Amino acid sequence: MSKVDVVLGSFYGDEGKGKIIDFLGGHADVALRATGGNNAGHSIEVDSEKYVFHLIPSGILNKGTLAIIGNGVVIDPKVLIEEITTLKEKGKDVSNLRISTKAHVIFPYHIEMDKMLEENRGAKKIGTTARGIGPCYCDKYERCGIRIEDLYSKKFKDLLERNVRNKNKIFRLYGWEEVDSEEIYKEYTKYAEVLKEYVCDTTTLIHKLLKEDKKIICEGAQATLLDIDFGSYPYVTSSNPTIGGIITGSGINAHDIGEVYGVMKAYSSRVGAGPYVTEQDNEVGDMIRELGHEYGATTKRPRRCGYLDLVALKYAVMVNGITALCMNHLDTIGKLDTIKVCTAYERDGKRTEEFTTNEEELLASTAVYEEFPGNFPDISKIRKRKDLPKNALNYIKRIEEYVGVPIKFIGVGAGRDEMIYEED
Numbered sequence: 001m002s003k004v005d006v007v008l009g010s011f012y013g014d015e016g017k018g019k020i021i022d023f024l025g026g027h028a029d030v031a032l033r034a035t036g037g038n039n040a041g042h043s044i045e046v047d048s049e050k051y052v053f054h055l056i057p058s059g060i061l062n063k064g065t066l067a068i069i070g071n072g073v074v075i076d077p078k079v080l081i082e083e084i085t086t087l088k089e090k091g092k093d094v095s096n097l098r099i100s101t102k103a104h105v106i107f108p109y110h111i112e113m114d115k116m117l118e119e120n121r122g123a124k125k126i127g128t129t130a131r132g133i134g135p136c137y138c139d140k141y142e143r144c145g146i147r148i149e150d151l152y153s154k155k156f157k158d159l160l161e162r163n164v165r166n167k168n169k170i171f172r173l174y175g176w177e178e179v180d181s182e183e184i185y186k187e188y189t190k191y192a193e194v195l196k197e198y199v200c201d202t203t204t205l206i207h208k209l210l211k212e213d214k215k216i217i218c219e220g221a222q223a224t225l226l227d228i229d230f231g232s233y234p235y236v237t238s239s240n241p242t243i244g245g246i247i248t249g250s251g252i253n254a255h256d257i258g259e260v261y262g263v264m265k266a267y268s269s270r271v272g273a274g275p276y277v278t279e280q281d282n283e284v285g286d287m288i289r290e291l292g293h294e295y296g297a298t299t300k301r302p303r304r305c306g307y308l309d310l311v312a313l314k315y316a317v318m319v320n321g322i323t324a325l326c327m328n329h330l331d332t333i334g335k336l337d338t339i340k341v342c343t344a345y346e347r348d349g350k351r352t353e354e355f356t357t358n359e360e361e362l363l364a365s366t367a368v369y370e371e372f373p374g375n376f377p378d379i380s381k382i383r384k385r386k387d388l389p390k391n392a393l394n395y396i397k398r399i400e401e402y403v404g405v406p407i408k409f410i411g412v413g414a415g416r417d418e419m420i421y422e423e424d
């Protein structure tokens with residue numbers, strides 16, 4: 001029996017999970033997505049061709065790798081079909097895609113609801129990606145959601161009409177434009193036809209593959225601090241991007257989990273609203289944004305940037321059982337004169353190394369920093385950790401010592417191969 005290796009975000013997303021997945025994926029038989037939807041954006045560059053994935057596990061780029069979208073994912077079929085089409089146009093084989101019968105479907109009324117709710121929040125906006133993610137998960141838990149398998153059922157039209165009726169009542173109440181059930185029905189029956197060949201019971205399939213000793217990599221989306229339970233609620237996404245979500249979002253069990261890779265950057269970023277203790281809303285943050293090209297792959301929004309927060313990272317290690325860290329952008333942070341890293345929070349005159357998800361506590365916390373000299377020489381050609389400049393090594397060692405987990409992957413440049421990876 002093989003195990004599922006999982007790649008998770010350790011902070012507020014956009015840690016460069018795609019790059020690590022791409023690296024690990026080369027050795028995998030199966031690539032799995034279990035959580036989130038097209039709020040995720042994972043960019044990968046192969047043979048100087050850039051691919052941005054929102055739904056399909058990026059492992060599909062490797063010939064022969066089975067790409068599974070698990071039950072925990074919410075699927076906008078229009079976006080999925082666009083992704084399939086783009087891949088086909090670029091000459092990629094998509095026949096290895098599998099979609100869970102149980103995954104929930106995003107409808108236009110979810111997207112409209114997402115936009116409407118954001119507008120109604122006024123000054124307290126979450127800054128969602130406006131992809132209908134939250135409203136779709138709401139329907140799932142309210143038990144009126146429509147699953148992929150329902151698209152092929154006789155009851156689909158009735159389910160859709162009921163949902164549209166109910167959503168339109170709310171839209172009317174808030175003076176929002178209503179949606180048309182007939183139009184959606186026509187559109188979605190077409191989508192269903194296109195997707196049919198990929199739909200199956202992915203849970204049974206995954207367990208069969210595990211028995212066959214196939215190597216499975218689970219591609220996490222979003223990140224620990226965006227988790228609906230363990231993140232900075234309410235400024236979070238509507239799913240569990242942490243390790244538990246991988247289990248419920250795919251049907252594997254706790255024993256099936258192998259390595260848990262936590263992806264992080266040598267600094268930090270956040271897109272959307274909410275507290276962010278180490279944010280540098282100043283020229284340092286601006287510099288990191290420009291040096292690290294910190295603009296959203298999904299929404300193109302400029303990301304808020306700041307220093308690495310070890311208090312938060314240690315929390316991510318704890319919640320997910322992270323066994324190894326993958327640190328991207330060491331080259332980027334090395335361009336600063338001085339690198340700061342947060343090793344404690346100070347609140348009400350007291351120091352703590354324990355993370356909190358309480359909004360008021362987070363807002364009242366200031367970061368306590370340790371400083372490291374920056375100005376690394378060009379490290380992009382380095383492939384052995386021991387060859388890194390002393391200042392870079394000291395920074396890495398301090399992080400490892402603080403969180404108690406080794407950094408196994410070190411990104412030293414934007415390129416696919418610009419990475420230090422050493423086997424045990």
Ligand code: IMO
Nearest residue numbers: 013014039040041127128129221222237271272
């Ligand atoms: P990847 O997988 C960064 C953020 C949004 C917003 C909040 C809620 O690329 O790391 P949602 O649309 O999910 O209801 O928005 O979560 N968010 C992300 N931020 N990377 C992501 O995914 C994100 N997915 C959601 O910006 O603050």
Ligand code: MG
Nearest residue numbers: 013014040041
């Ligand atoms: Mg993103």
